[in-house]
Amino acid sequence: MRASSRRAAIDFFRAAAAVMVVAIHTSPLKTWTETGDFLLVEVLFRVAVPFFFMTTGYFLARDEWRGTGRLLKRTALLYLAATALYLPLALYRGGLSPLDLLLEGVFYHLWYFPAVLLGVVVAWGLSRLGLRWALPIAAALYLIGLGGDGWYGLAVRVPVLNALYNGIFSVFSYTRNGLFYAPLFLLLGAAGIRLERGVSLFGCAASLAVMAVEGLWLHTAGLQRHTSMYLALPVCMVFLFSLLLSLNQGRNKTARTLSMLVYILHPWCIVLVRGGAKVLHLEGVFIENSGGHFLAVLASSFAAAGVLCLLRPVPLPADARAWKEIDLDALRHNARVLQEALPEGCALMAVLKADAYGHGAVTAARALRRCGVRSFAVATLAEGIALRKAGVRGTVLILGYTAPEYVPLLRRWRLTQTVADASHAWALADRGPVHVHLALDTGMHRLGIPAEDRAVLDRLYRRKNLIVDGVFSHLAASERLTAEAADYTEEQLRRFYDTVEWLRSEGRPVGLTHIQSSYGLMNLPPQPCDLVRAGIALYGVYSDPDPVRSPLDLRPVLSLRARVVSIRTLRDGETAGYDLAYRARGEKRLATVSIGYADGLPRDLPRRGGQALLRGRRCPMVGMCMDQLLLDITGLPNAAPGDIVTLIGSDSGAFLPAEEAAQTAGTISNELLSRLGRRLGVVVR
Ligand SMILES: *Cc1c(COP(=O)(O)O)cnc(C)c1O
Numbered sequence: 054m055r056a057s058s059r060r061a062a063i064d065f066f067r068a069a070a071a072v073m074v075v076a077i078h079t080s081p082l083k084t085w086t087e088t089g090d091f092l093l094v095e096v097l098f099r100v101a102v103p104f105f106f107m108t109t110g111y112f113l114a115r116d117e118w119r120g121t122g123r124l125l126k127r128t129a130l131l132y133l134a135a136t137a138l139y140l141p142l143a144l145y146r147g148g149l150s151p152l153d154l155l156l157e158g159v160f161y162h163l164w165y166f167p168a169v170l171l172g173v174v175v176a177w178g179l180s181r182l183g184l185r186w187a188l189p190i191a192a193a194l195y196l197i198g199l200g201g202d203g204w205y206g207l208a209v210r211v212p213v214l215n216a217l218y219n220g221i222f223s224v225f226s227y228t229r230n231g232l233f234y235a236p237l238f239l240l241l242g243a244a245g246i247r248l249e250r251g252v253s254l255f256g257c258a259a260s261l262a263v264m265a266v267e268g269l270w271l272h273t274a275g276l277q278r279h280t281s282m283y284l285a286l287p288v289c290m291v292f293l294f295s296l297l298l299s300l301n302q303g304r305n306k307t308a309r310t311l312s313m314l315v316y317i318l319h320p321w322c323i324v325l326v327r328g329g330a331k332v333l334h335l336e337g338v339f340i341e342n343s344g345g346h347f348l349a350v351l352a353s354s355f356a357a358a359g360v361l362c363l364l365r366p367v368p369l370p371a372d373a374r375a376w377k378e379i380d381l382d383a384l385r386h387n388a389r390v391l392q393e394a395l396p397e398g399c400a401l402m403a404v405l406k407a408d409a410y411g412h413g414a415v416t417a418a419r420a421l422r423r424c425g426v427r428s429f430a431v432a433t434l435a436e437g438i439a440l441r442k443a444g445v446r447g448t449v450l451i452l453g454y455t456a457p458e459y460v461p462l463l464r465r466w467r468l469t470q471t472v473a474d475a476s477h478a479w480a481l482a483d484r485g486p487v488h489v490h491l492a493l494d495t496g497m498h499r500l501g502i503p504a505e506d507r508a509v510l511d512r513l514y515r516r517k518n519l520i521v522d523g524v525f526s527h528l529a530a531s532e533r534l535t536a537e538a539a540d541y542t543e544e545q546l547r548r549f550y551d552t553v554e555w556l557r558s559e560g561r562p563v564g565l566t567h568i569q570s571s572y573g574l575m576n577l578p579p580q581p582c583d584l585v586r587a588g589i590a591l592y593g594v595y596s597d598p599d600p601v602r603s604p605l606d607l608r609p610v611l612s613l614r615a616r617v618v619s620i621r622t623l624r625d626g627e628t629a630g631y632d633l634a635y636r637a638r639g640e641k642r643l644a645t646v647s648i649g650y651a652d653g654l655p656r657d658l659p660r661r662g663g664q665a666l667l668r669g670r671r672c673p674m675v676g677m678c679m680d681q682l683l684l685d686i687t688g689l690p691n692a693a694p695g696d697i698v699t700l701i702g703s704d705s706g707a708f709l710p711a712e713e714a715a716q717t718a719g720t721i722s723n724e725l726l727s728r729l730g731r732r733l734g735v736v737v738r
Pocket residue numbers: 404406452527569570571572586587588589590
């Protein structure tokens with residue numbers, strides 16, 4: 054398999070949108086049909102710029118607007134560079150005012166950058182109110198803009214509006230800007246509306262047809278002041294963007310960069326094509342013929358953009374050597390499946406310790422927040438702080454021990470601490486106030502106050518500085534379905550609920566109760582608790598192959614891949630790797646793969662019969678070094694350097710589950726996944 058940048062629908066549509074913008078400024082059909090040209094570029098291609106705004110809004114909101122500052126800075130820098138590039142042309146044309154620099158750009162296409170800058174600030178501000186308020190306000194702004202753009206001729210028939218637009222146009226040249234035009238599309242993008250593909254396709258076609266009728270009518274009636282805004286345009290954009298979202302997989306950075314460069318460079322190319330045509334006496338082909346003109350400008354813009362792209366420093370992609378692939382759709386799917394499996398009133402607490410079992414805690418937390426998850430658990434103070442620093446809101450419970458001297462950090466980062474035992478409680482209280490969940494030891498005998506130790510619990514509740522937000526326990530044997538395990542779990546549950554009941558009867562606030570983790574959820578009947586702490590199930594894998602009582606429809610989130618870097622043939626009796634550990638019996642072909650035990654693979658996998666997928670086939674591992682793995686690929690004559698090897702996950706119809714790799718290594722998937730190395734690249738899909 055190959056990286057899926059080929060289906061990056063959104064990024065490819067960026068390139069298409071750049072072509073549309075070039076067409077808008079070159080009128081390709083004008084030589085043959087004025088009306089056709091109007092319909093094409095002044096109506097249909099008007100989806101291009103709103104599309105850019107929608108992608109911006111979509112990606113900003115997907116990241117909970119955390120990238121806003123960075124985006125504004127980047128846009129401002131790009132705007133500055135583009136301004137410098139066009140200043141000579143602008144000065145040559147004359148008639149430049151300082152206001153242009155701020156609001157409209159020094160050249161006709163540069164209005165886009167100030168519109169992004171202002172639009173993003175306005176959209177971000179509005180989004181603070183929640184989309185329910187933000188969208189109608191942005192729509193109202195758009196309607197005002199529409200009256201100063203496509204529907205101008207109608208709007209100014211109303212005297213009040215006439216005065217309004219006189220006022221607006223004494224400041225702005227157009228209403229197609231960061232105040233009236235950009236915010237709606239930014240917020241529609243932020244809403245990330247996904248409809249069924251068929252619905253999107255039909256809606257897109259229908260609304261484009263409506264927009265064509267609207268455009269023709271406004272045009273023939275001579276009502277337009279400008280042709281950027283139509284009543285049907287936002288509707289059209291919702292369907293179009295939903296269609297693209299349904300097709301989108303992965304990213305294509307080149308398409309993205311190319312489209313931005315074409316957008317910036319094409320007016321210069323128009324000037325150069327015109328100049329060049331005059332010098333070469335080819336005006337007939339490249340100026341008077343609108344099609345020739347368009348194609349020449351398009352080709353030269355893409356050529357210039359392509360050259361600039363090539364001049365960029367070579368990026369190092371995450372999938373160059375060995376990498377984890379994180380499928381966020383699968384994570385979201387699992388979160389929904391778990392949420393649906395919970396009884397009424399019980400919420401999911403996502404366990405993100407050990408960097409989300411190797412899946413990336415921050416990425417996972419952000420994706421989970423979008424599914425409505427508001428509680429997270431980590432193992433350590435540092436893990437909790439890392440989530441907060443990345444802007445993750447909601448409850449973050451530290452399940453492990455935190456030394457009392459760091460209570461100020463717990464407060465500073467609004468983290469909730471588990472009370473590990475009685476002496477931990479007193480030490481925390483000494484430095485409090487601190488928000489805690491009480492761990493009750495009901496039989497795990499690891500952390501927590503013994504559930505029956507009512508004297509300690511009584512004392513604890515009388516300490517002022519411990520704010521008890523929750524009471525929980527951890528099951529020691531919920532993974533197993535044996536009678537012994539079931540009895541043990543039964544006893545743990547009894548001790549837990551007895552103590553919770555007693556606390557309640559004493560008038561002690563217990564806050565949120567929780568006792569199940571992934572296996573507790575899958576192996577027990579519904580429990581009368583407020584939270585379920587799920588880790589491994591969220592990542593779509595089981596710890597081991599043992600059966601569970603109610604299996605869930607989970608999808609594995611993580612794949613582990615590396616590349617074939619070299620292939621060689623061994624004659625009978627030759628050895629490979631350290632210690633002469635592998636000896637070829639008969640002629641063998643070996644592939645050296647760019648992953649090793651320093652990347653977290655157990656070193657004894659080859660000896661235990663470990664396998665990896667190459668071109669959809671299982672290949673035995675025959676040697677494991679720190680940075681390299683040797684695979685026996687005899688019988689795969691087409692394998693070639695650069696091929697992707699799958700250590701965990703699917704490849705061309707074959708599947709190698711994490712459970713299997715873990716079992717081969719003599720461990721559980723939790724350990725295998727959480728030990729994956731920091732050196733691995735991460736590809737998030
Ligand atoms: C790790 C952990 C969990 C999550 O367990 P999974 O089996 O991965 O769902 C829940 N509770 C506590 C206390 C843990 O340490």
